[in-house]
Amino acid sequence: MSTATARYAGQLRTEAQHVASGTTIHTDAPVDNHGRGEAFSPTDLVSAALGSCMMTIMGIVAERSSLDLTGVTFEVTKHMASEPRRIAEIEVSFRMPAGLSPKDRTVLENAARTCPVALSLNPEIRQSVQFSYEG
Incomplete structure (x- = not known):
């Protein structure tokens, strides 16, 4: 069984889901690397x-x-x-x-x-x- 799955959400953001719990983590590229820094990088x-x-x-x-x-x-x-x-x-x-x-x-x-x-x-x-x- 996979640990996590993820999808690219566009605009340098991802959504990862922990398979066992369903918990979701969002990431965003940092401001100093073309992102908005609105989530964890x-x-x-x-x-x-x-x-x-x-x-x-x-x-x-x-x-x-x-x-x-x-x-x-x-x-x-x-x-x-x-x-x-x-x-x-x-x-x-x-x-x-x-x-x-x-x-x-x-x-x-x-x-x-x-x-x-x-x-x-x-x-x-x-x-x-x-x-x-x-x-």
């Missing part, structure tokens, strides 16, 4: 997927240790290179609960950095990941 999705994957893997590890990560957030910033046009760097900044022990912090940070998306990206894409622990 494909490279935005790659960047968001990195942060989401890291957060999901941390959640799996946290559940095993009865840790509650509800409310953890991340911000992601994508940096593009021009020749050739590609993602050069993805910065992910997590805001984590302050009450985590040093051991739990280490385990969670390692889990994040070894998520499947992080391990699948081209090694030329810099992954700058930061964790801040706030009360």
